[in-house]
Amino acid sequence: MRELFTRFLDLFRRGKLDGELKDEISFHKQMLERDAIASGANPDDAAYAAHRQLGNITGVRERARDAWSFAWVETLMQDLRYAFRGLRRAPGFTAAAVITLGLGIGANAAMFGVIDRLMFRPVDYLKDPASVRRVYFQTNFPRHSTNTVFPYTRYLDFQKMTSSFSEFAGFSLNLAVVGVGDEAREEPTAAVTASFFNFFDAQPVAGRFFSAAEDQPPTGALVAVLSYAYWQSHYGGRDVLGQTIKIRDYDCTIIGIAPPNFTGVAEGPPPSIYFPITTYGANAGPWAATTYYTNYNWDWTQAMVRVKPGVSLTTANADLTNAFIRSRVLARAIHPNFTQVEKGDPHGIAGPLKTANGPDAGLEARTLLWVTGVAVIVLLIACANVANLFLARALRRRREVALRLALGVSKRRLLAQSLTESLLLSFIGCAVGIAIAQWGGTALAKYFIPDSTQFSVVTDWRTLAVAVGAAILAGVLAAFGPVVFAQQEDLAKSLKSGVREGTFVRSRLRSGLLVVQGALSVVLLVGAGLFIKSLGHVQNMHLGFDASKVLQVTYNRRGVTFGDSVEQGEIRRLIAAAQRLPEVEYAAWVSSSVIEGSTTQNLSIRGIDSVSRLGRFDSQTATPDYFAAMQTRILRGRGITSADGPNAPKVLVVSEGMAKRIWPTEDAIGQCITIALPPPVAVGSVPPCAVIVGIAEDAVHNPVADEPYRYYMPLDQYPQFGAGRLLLRMRGDPARATESVRSTLQKEIASLSFLTARPLSDLVDRQRRSWQIGAMMFVAFGLLALIVASVGLYGVIAYNVGQRMHELGVRVALGAQPGNILGLIVGQGMNFALAGVVLGVILALVASRWLQPLLYQQSAKDPIVYVGVAVVLLFVAIAASTAPALRAAKADPNAALRSD
Numbered sequence: 001m002r003e004l005f006t007r008f009l010d011l012f013r014r015g016k017l018d019g020e021l022k023d024e025i026s027f028h029k030q031m032l033e034r035d036a037i038a039s040g041a042n043p044d045d046a047a048y049a050a051h052r053q054l055g056n057i058t059g060v061r062e063r064a065r066d067a068w069s070f071a072w073v074e075t076l077m078q079d080l081r082y083a084f085r086g087l088r089r090a091p092g093f094t095a096a097a098v099i100t101l102g103l104g105i106g107a108n109a110a111m112f113g114v115i116d117r118l119m120f121r122p123v124d125y126l127k128d129p130a131s132v133r134r135v136y137f138q139t140n141f142p143r144h145s146t147n148t149v150f151p152y153t154r155y156l157d158f159q160k161m162t163s164s165f166s167e168f169a170g171f172s173l174n175l176a177v178v179g180v181g182d183e184a185r186e187e188p189t190a191a192v193t194a195s196f197f198n199f200f201d202a203q204p205v206a207g208r209f210f211s212a213a214e215d216q217p218p219t220g221a222l223v224a225v226l227s228y229a230y231w232q233s234h235y236g237g238r239d240v241l242g243q244t245i246k247i248r249d250y251d252c253t254i255i256g257i258a259p260p261n262f263t264g265v266a267e268g269p270p271p272s273i274y275f276p277i278t279t280y281g282a283n284a285g286p287w288a289a290t291t292y293y294t295n296y297n298w299d300w301t302q303a304m305v306r307v308k309p310g311v312s313l314t315t316a317n318a319d320l321t322n323a324f325i326r327s328r329v330l331a332r333a334i335h336p337n338f339t340q341v342e343k344g345d346p347h348g349i350a351g352p353l354k355t356a357n358g359p360d361a362g363l364e365a366r367t368l369l370w371v372t373g374v375a376v377i378v379l380l381i382a383c384a385n386v387a388n389l390f391l392a393r394a395l396r397r398r399r400e401v402a403l404r405l406a407l408g409v410s411k412r413r414l415l416a417q418s419l420t421e422s423l424l425l426s427f428i429g430c431a432v433g434i435a436i437a438q439w440g441g442t443a444l445a446k447y448f449i450p451d452s453t454q455f456s457v458v459t460d461w462r463t464l465a466v467a468v469g470a471a472i473l474a475g476v477l478a479a480f481g482p483v484v485f486a487q488q489e490d491l492a493k494s495l496k497s498g499v500r501e502g503t504f505v506r507s508r509l510r511s512g513l514l515v516v517q518g519a520l521s522v523v524l525l526v527g528a529g530l531f532i533k534s535l536g537h538v539q540n541m542h543l544g545f546d547a548s549k550v551l552q553v554t555y556n557r558r559g560v561t562f563g564d565s566v567e568q569g570e571i572r573r574l575i576a577a578a579q580r581l582p583e584v585e586y587a588a589w590v591s592s593s594v595i596e597g598s599t600t601q602n603l604s605i606r607g608i609d610s611v612s613r614l615g616r617f618d619s620q621t622a623t624p625d626y627f628a629a630m631q632t633r634i635l636r637g638r639g640i641t642s643a644d645g646p647n648a649p650k651v652l653v654v655s656e657g658m659a660k661r662i663w664p665t666e667d668a669i670g671q672c673i674t675i676a677l678p679p680p681v682a683v684g685s686v687p688p689c690a691v692i693v694g695i696a697e698d699a700v701h702n703p704v705a706d707e708p709y710r711y712y713m714p715l716d717q718y719p720q721f722g723a724g725r726l727l728l729r730m731r732g733d734p735a736r737a738t739e740s741v742r743s744t745l746q747k748e749i750a751s752l753s754f755l756t757a758r759p760l761s762d763l764v765d766r767q768r769r770s771w772q773i774g775a776m777m778f779v780a781f782g783l784l785a786l787i788v789a790s791v792g793l794y795g796v797i798a799y800n801v802g803q804r805m806h807e808l809g810v811r812v813a814l815g816a817q818p819g820n821i822l823g824l825i826v827g828q829g830m831n832f833a834l835a836g837v838v839l840g841v842i843l844a845l846v847a848s849r850w851l852q853p854l855l856y857q858q859s860a861k862d863p864i865v866y867v868g869v870a871v872v873l874l875f876v877a878i879a880a881s882t883a884p885a886l887r888a889a890k891a892d893p894n895a896a897l898r899s900d
Contacts, residue, residue, distance in 0.1 A: 076420070083421035094425065097386045100788055101429025101474050104382030106436025107781065109467040111375040113441045113457055115368050119357040121462065124261050125202040126353075128306070132199060133316070133350035134265075135303040136359055137324055140344040146360035152281055152292055152301040154327045161323035164316040164350075167306040169196040170277055173266055176248045177556045177754040178273060184754050186556070187230070189247065190264055190271035191280035199306065200262070205231075207241045207256030210276055217293040220278030224252035228260045230272035246752075247273060249558045250283050265304060265353060277301070285562050296331035296338070305350060313350055320348025335602070363770040367854055371777040374524055379470060381520050381785045383477040384513045390422060390478055419479045426475030427468075434458065434467055511832065517789040518836020518877075519843060522869055524785045526844040527851065528778035529865035534858040535771040541857075543764070544655075544699030544708070545594070546631040549585075550760040551734040551741060552593070553578075553726040559752035562722060566751055571723050573748045575623065581741065583731050586629040589715055589723040591621035594630070595701055595763035599721070602676035605662065614661055617709045619675075621721040626712065627653075627696065629729040637669045637694035644714035650690035651717070657698045657708030668692050675713070677720060690717075701767075727760070734759040771856060786876060789836075794880040797829050801884040808888050818889035825888055829881030830874065837870045 029050050036046035087094045122129040135158070138146045155170045171192040178187040194215040205228060214221035224245055231237060244251045252275055263270035281292035281300075288298060307316050324346055332338045351358040356365035438457045457463045555574070560567040571589060578587040592599050599619050603611040611617070626632075627639045635656055644651050652673060659668035672689040690713070698708030715723055726745075730737055742757040749755070765772075801808075808821055848860035 075416075079417050079420040080424065082417055083424045086421060087425065093389060094428075096791070097389055097425050097478075098429045098432055100382045100385050100791070101426055101471070101478075102432030102436055103784060103788065104379035105426075105430050105433030105467055105470045105474065106440060107375045107378050107433075107784070108470050109433055109437035109457060109463055110441035110444055111372045112466045113437065113460060113463040114444045115372050116462055117445075118267075118368065119354055119365065123200075123265055123353060124263065125200040125259070127199060127201045129353070131307050131309075132353055133305055133307060133313075134353045134355065134358065135305060135320065136349040136351045137320075137346065138349065138359065139346040146358075147299070148302050148355060148358075149299045150301060150303075151296045151298055151331075152277070153294060153296050154324075154331075155301045155303050156293065157327040157330065158303065158305075158320070158323050161326055162319045164308055164311045164319040165305040166308045167195060167198060168303060169193050169199055169305075170301045170303050171196055171265065172277060172280060172300050172302065173268065173271065174280075176273075177558060177756075178245065178247055180246050180752060184246075184752075186754075186756050187272040188266070188269040189273045189275070190266065191277040192264070192274055193277050196264070196274075199304065200264075202259050202262050204256040205259055206239070207254070209256055209274075215276040215278050217278050217281075218290060219282045220276040220280075222250055222252045222279060223255045223275060225256040225258055225274040226254060227258050227270065227272050227274075228262065229270070231257050245273070246558070247275060248283065248556070249560075249752075250279070252279070267355060295334060296327075297335060304353060307350060316350040317348055320350060321346065324348045338602075363854065364773060367770045367774045370527075370851070370854065371773065371781070374527065374778060374781045377520050377524060378781050378785050378788070379474065380477075381517050381788050383474045384517045384520075385788050385791065386422075386425070386474070386478040388513045388517075390418075419475070422479035423472065423475035426471040426478065429474070430467055430471035433471070434464070437463070437467065514793060514832045515835040515839060517785075518793075518833055518873060519840035521782070521785040521789040522837055522840020522873060523844050523847065524778060524782035525869040525872065526840070526865055528775070528782040529869060530851065530855055530858055530860055530862060531771060531774035531778050533862065533865065534855040535768070535775045537857040538768050538771050541700070543701070544632055544697050547594075547760040547764045549730050549734060550629065551728040551730055551738060551757055552760045552763070553728065553742065553745065553755055553757045554593075555724055555726060556754045556756065557751075558754060563719060570749050570751065570753060574726060574745055577745055577748045578726060578728055578741075581728075581744065583737050583741070584728050585731050586625045586729040588626040588629045588727050589621075589623045590626060590725045590727060591619075591715070591721045591723060593725055593763070594620075594727070594760065595767065604674040604676070606672065608662070611662070615709050617658055617711060619711055619713060619721070621713045621715045621718050621723070623715050623723075626727070629727045630699070631729075632699055633697045635695045635697055637692075639694050639696070640712060640714045645716045646719070648717070650688050651693045651714065652690045653694040653696050653712040654692055655696050655698050655708050655710040658711060659692075659695050661709055668695060673711070675718075677718075734761070770854070774854060786873070790876045790880045793829060793832060793877060794883065797825060797881050798884040798887075801825060801888045821889040822882075822885045825885035826878060826881045829877045829885075833874050833877030837873055840873075841866055841870070 032050035032053055033043070033046040036049045037043065041049065126132060134148060136146055136148055137150065138144070152170065155168075159168050169192065171190055173188065173190050175186050176189045177184055178189070179185060194210055194212040197209040204225070207225070209225055210221065210223045214223055224247060226235075226240070226245075231240065240254050241256070243254050245254055246252075258274065264274070278293070282289050284292065284298075284300075292298060305316075307313070328338070328340075328346075332340070349359055356362065356368075434457055441457050441463075457467070553574075555571070557567060560570065575587050575589060578584050600616055601619050603617060605611055608614075620626075622640060624640050624642050624644075627634060634653070637653075639653055640651075654668060662668070663671060669692055671692050673692065674687050674689050677687050696710075696712065699710060700708055713721070715721075728734075728741065738757050738759065742755050746755050808816075811821065844866065845861060852860040
């Protein structure tokens with residue numbers, strides 16, 4: 001290394017060494033002349049003798065220079081200087097190539113920066129990431145499903161029943177109200193096991209993490225660890241150890257501060273506070289305090305494991321599957337009505353820690369992967385365009401190349417110069433692309449990454465490596481065309497060619513690159529059209545409710561006990577206060593979020609041995625104005641009314657889909673359903689049967705996987721399910737009234753409970769994100785590809801026109817009309833476009849089988865979309881060909897014929 005470094009230093013001291021070498025040779029020559037003169041020769045003969053004795057002085061200097069430098073570095077420096085001169089002489093060519101490559105490289109770097117953070121990048125501080133896996137469970141009964149959430153009791157079973165893992169950690173990520181009074185805010189929190197921190201090589205900035213002794217059922221310790229960001233933003237970084245912070249309905253002592261950028265395994269907003277998972281379970285409600293670690297009726301825990309060294313994933317998965325089945329057997333001993341998932345080929349999976357990269361990744365993750373592929377296609381289009389520019393340049397310089405070959409320059413040397421010029425151009429485009437990626441990636445990160453403040457391409461070596469790799473790939477691909485052309489060039493023919501002979505050279509390679517650009521543009525535009533139509537279907541689908549005017553207010557209980565008189569009084573005051581507001585048309589309490597969550601209970605129906613086998617039936621507890629607030633129609637019978645009080649006969653309203661599923665040949669009204677009530681339930685008591693009094697229209701809350709199987713229970717008759725959300729149908733825009741309504745209702749609360757509010761339409765839009773992403777990104781990249789392809793087509797046609805001016809002049813002199821010239825040139829562009837359309841349609845049809853699952857009620861082979869895209873590309877081809885065609889039609893034939 002020392003010798004290598006010394007030789008590089010010598011290389012940069014070349015000027016000084018050249019001078020020293022010149023002086024050394026001059027000294028030797030003088031000594032030889034002196035010796036000859038001393039022997040009696042005259043000065044002229046002495047100089048001649050010295051020159052003969054030294055030999056070729058230039059050769060001596062070159063051999064000496066080779067001794068202190070690397071020949072390949074010298075050659076590279078010469079090629080770089082040659083490339084710089086060539087690019088400087090052609091500013092238009094350079095600008096077009098740099099901008100084209102910059103767009104392609106920037107798009108890929110931006111998309112990689114986003115998708116890498118969502119799917120592939122190891123979690124910060126994680127020790128030995130390759131051995132850490134998230135626990136997934138899949139079953140095909142009653143339908144195929146993949147779950148990462150399960151009861152805490154099952155997490156305890158995994159620890160006892162498996163042997164393939166060296167470490168376990170459980171966690172539950174939730175939003176919780178933190179603080180008191182005006183400073184109370186809803187914050188992301190993480191309830192974790194004490195073993196959670198052992199997975200990370202992270203040390204607290206201050207204090208400590210909680211211990212296993214503080215994370216034991218049944219109660220857990222009231223301790224908390226703050227995130228570094230929350231500590232800085234809310235406490236200014238001052239000493240807070242030992243102080244108390246209110247989380248939900250309990251006061252926790254702050255015992256530690258997590259290190260900067262520590263986010264655990266959160267895939268949403270990074271947690272602000274970490275506290276024991278047993279503390280969360282013990283304080284979730286009176287029904288959970290004594291059962292969360294013994295019963296199996298509450299799915300709320302996730303788990304990650306560390307696979308033991310030498311244990312294969314196949315063995316680990318088999319171990320998890322066995323534990324899952326055994327745990328389900330234990331669960332049915334406590335809950336006999338639980339579904340026998342063993343019939344559905346259940347299996348456990350120790351899968352990727354990031355769910356976006358896990359089994360059955362969500363629609364949004366799959367769409368993002370497609371969009372990343374789209375970005376690669378844009379880069380290929382850019383490479384094809386730049387290759388065409390290089391090829392046109394090579395055709396224009398073919399006599400120069402032939403002359404250099406005739407003078408003895410090797411083809412390898414010329415090809416090396418071409419590749420150097422292409423790579424230099426690509427790296428300049430890479431610099432432009434990084435700037436584009438920083439701007440575009442920041443915009444994308446705000447849409448996809450919760451903590452987008454840390455997104456930076458310039459400081460991210462992984463994204464920079466991808467950008468540089470894309471630049472090298474683009475440079476090699478862009479130089480491919482000229483390299484092939486140079487290998488096939490006829491030296492004698494090129495030397496004999498003049499301006500009039502061989503000025504226009506047809507190149508199949510250039511034509512092929514142009515067709516490829518058009519074909520790839522067709523693929524992207526077809527994808528854009530399909531996603532736009534799919535998004536239109538989603539937005540226009542009948543959900544069974546109207547969320548556009550609904551404001552959802554969440555009631556976060558604090559300082560009250562579930563079901564006590566204080567809580568019941570607050571619930572009554574809140575709905576009465578809401579009904580008095582002039583901007584509120586209807587108000588109704590429900591047990592769970594209409595969009596974000598669902599609840600299911602065990603149902604028993606006479607004559608049906610297993611209701612769960614027929615599907616999942618979600619429940620909703622509601623007050624009388626629910627159907628009016630949501631604008632859900634009652635098709636037959638009646639809805640919930642004020643007469644359905646606690647002492648009245650139990651009643652239900654079911655959706656039309658549920659009625660048809662359970663009673664396909666009978667009338668559902670008048671049928672009776674027994675609902676298993678949550679604990680505490682009196683020993684020996686039998687829940688009463690609820691009579692169906694109404695059929696509501698189907699309400700599809702999740703257009704991806706939701707089935708319209710739903711039933712509604714009067715809140716007064718089923719108070720044990722609680723009232724967690726207040727739905728308000730507004731007369732105006734809910735977004736504008738959100739804070740004023742929230743603050744007004746907050747004044748009605750006597751306890752420390754806290755209200756949060758947001759328009760229900762925001763939650764509905766979240767369900768449409770995957771189609772919005774697909775439509776937005778496909779349209780953006782499709783238009784970018786179309787622009788690049790049209791510029792490439794224009795460049796090729798314009799170049800061809802310039803090369804054919806002599807031929808076109810002869811045609812005009814022989815009687816050709818301007819319309820004939822116009823049709824000839826435009827027809828050439830149309831031929832390229834037609835070929836690109838045909839190839840692009842074939843490629844799009846081949847890709848449709850993989851694109852179809854990402855679409856909603858939209859065929860991936862929609863002929864309307866394909867025809868529309870073909871028309872658009874042909875129109876663009878006409879527009880790109882018309883300008884050079886008009887220039888050719890208006891050219892003076894005399895000037896063209898006289899040119900030499």
